[in-house]
Amino acid sequence: MVCAVTIRLKSFRVRALLLAATCTFTVIAASAAETVTLESLLIEMVNTEAIARWPVSGFTCKQASSYDRAKIAPDKPGWFANHDNTQYIRSEANEGRQEQVMMEADGPGAVVRFWLTAGGQKNGVMRIYLDDAGTPTVTFAEFDLLKGDLKIGAPLAQAHPGKLGNNLYLPIPYAKHCKVTWEEKSKGARYFQINYRTYAPGTVVKTFALPQVEAASNLIDEVNRKLGSPAPITGGKVTSLNSELAASKEISLDLPAGANAVCGLELLLKTGDAKEVERTLRSLIVKLTFDGEETVWCPATDFFGSGVGINELRSWYRDVSTDGTMRCRWVMPYEKSAKITLQNVGAQPVKVSLNVTTAVWKWDDRSMHFHAAWHYEAGLKTPPHRDWNFIRISGRGVYAGDSLAIYNPVATWYGEGDEKIWVDGELFPSHMGTGTEDYYNYSYAPKPVHQTPFANLVRMDQPMTQGWNVMSRTRNLDGIPFQQSLQFDMELMPWKLTTLIYCATTYWYAFPAAASNLKPQPREAALPVPTLADAQAQALAAMPHKRGASECEALKILNKSDNLRITSQDMSPWGAEKWSGGHQLTVFARKIGDFVELEVPVPDAKAQQIVLHATQAPDYGIVEFTVNGQPVAATLDGYAPKVQPAAPVRFGVFTPENSKFILRAEVTGANSQSVGAKYLFGLDCVILEKP
Secondary structure, three states, rough: OOOOOOOOOOOOOOHHHHOEEEOOOOOOOOOOOOOOOOOOOOOOOOOOHHHHHHOOEEEEEEEEEOOOOOOOOOOOOHHHHHHHOOOOOOEEEEEOOOEEEEEEEEEEEEEEEEEEEEEOOOOOEEEEEEEOOOOOOOEEEEEOOOOEEOOOOOOOOEEEOOOOOOEEEOOEOOOOOOEEEEEEOOOOOOOOOOOOEEOOOOEOOOOOOOOHHHHHHHHHHHHHHHHHHHOEEEEEEEEEEEEEEOOOOOEEEEEOOEEEEEEEEEEEOOOOOOHHHHHHHHHHEEEEEEOOEEEEEEEHHHHHOOOOOOEEOOOOOEEOOOOOOOOOOOOEEEEOOOEEEEEEOOOOEEEEEEEEEEEEEOOOOOOOOOEEEEEEEEEEEEEEEEEEEEEEEEOOOEEEEEEEEEEEOOOOEEOOEEEEEEOOOOOOOOEHHHHHHHHOOOOOOOOOOEEEOOEEEEEEOOOOOOEEEEEEEEOOOEEEOOOEEEEEEEEEEEOOOOEEEEEEEEEEEOOOEEEOOOOOHHHHHHHOOHHHHHHHHHHHHOOOOOOOEEHHHHHEEEEEEEOOOEEEEHHHHOOOHHHHHHEEEEOOOOOOEEEEEEEEEEEOOOOOEEEEEEEEEEEEEEOOOOOOOOEEOEEEEEEOOOOOOOOOOOEEOOOOEEEEEEEEEEEEEEOOOOOOOOOOOEEEEEEEEOO
């Protein structure tokens, strides 16, 4: 962690201090006359102190994106239009080629975050023009930030999970003007977000040029290393608390008096309530009071970015270990006094171990207090689409990020909705997004859990986002200053009807007297925490079943091949309503001869016509059957070019033995077009009919 950082950027002392991990703060004669350069922005990026002070060179932060241009105003048609790709400011001719303008802004300024992804081929050329030059300063050979002039490595340049898109955090400063264009040479969806600062007039900015990257290569490598693996906090004064906190009780810890700053918080919680660990941990509230004003009220696991339960997190400002230790490196200054209070709003005792590291801080007219707030709302039935409010802030400060925990009872993607951030009362949001996952720095969701310094997906209970999903984004150079107000909304826009729980934690810095629309929610923090099993049971109960069906995934397995894996599979990715009960019994057969025997109960001893409903897929095999040892003439060719229900397989008429049928399914081959594993098969249900 870097707390020892000088502001006088021309000194070689900067690089030495850049690598320090001591909790001390040094401010040397900062002034608006300092030049903004690639190097100064890189150093600011790993200076956790910087965001806690109002910027010397005042700036705004805005976003250019491919949002659907049908969005005009909340009271106009199209406010929830969702064609958020391949939308540009304009098209212009340039030396015989057609270039689409993605972003354009007057300086002095800097591009501080560039996110993009593509559907289909990426052929074309992307160009960044600076200071009205006729030739681009930076060129990318495709719609891909990793395929161009900037060879800088991760995490400053990093691919998304699945590698369809990527992020660029290398700052690109410009003195006069910046324009980003795309020349299309193929076909496909083009999604992008570009965050950029615009500095106050008169700010001196050294315009980016490619030779600067080579000159700053050692610094770039250092920043990449620090962002990817923040150093542990050392130095400073550590104040500790170890206690068992009973239900409905709280305990406070006074921090050193005078002008200081918290530069590290470490919290470990333990509970003996194994059945409701997630509920008990969320019921432990972190409250921070600076200079007599409570600025933080938040459940502990949400505050540290873990959301619901303990989920491993590795990021620049926070980390959560698998042993339950939660740490944050937000710098939190105060002028005179501070205390941290832990409140247990739950019904179970919690053992707490808290360490707070502080250091002397030079309080000045740029110093701001740290804030965090939690907003919980259940019963969000959608459609209809709506804007859900993360927070509204009044006052002056800098928005620093957020964490989001979502409970989704339906196996469907919940996040088509875009972020909308209004600053200082503007009529149209200066940050209009292109999708929830895009805001959180990945693309083409759902995607598995992943970690980066500034955005993380730390929990996803089920591949189609059923159950809990926890993500976060902390802002660095892309922090959003506001002079009077900030409002953050996120569209709720799932693929299918669902009823969501949203829990958003927001982080910001502000001057005294700033306020938000959010109030503490102790009742909600103590509520039972629903589980994936709850969601699946609810979905199963609501799923229609074929009349008279015996669900194969619920039948008793009497026998099977050695080491044969068999499981109940949720068919939501292929349209669960096509399968009885929305599930099937999936048999992961590996070779000819693999089999499973199922017991099908019958109501009486009368002969029955047996009808099997099964599944076809590209990697399914050919299956033959017996009933009570008697061969069935009909077979199942499980191959199809896509996953789909097979035509019903009519076994014929059989007489039960001992009030049951023993159904044996055995792989006997594979279609010549079958691919991959080839011998898998899926059984949906058995229906008994009168002969």
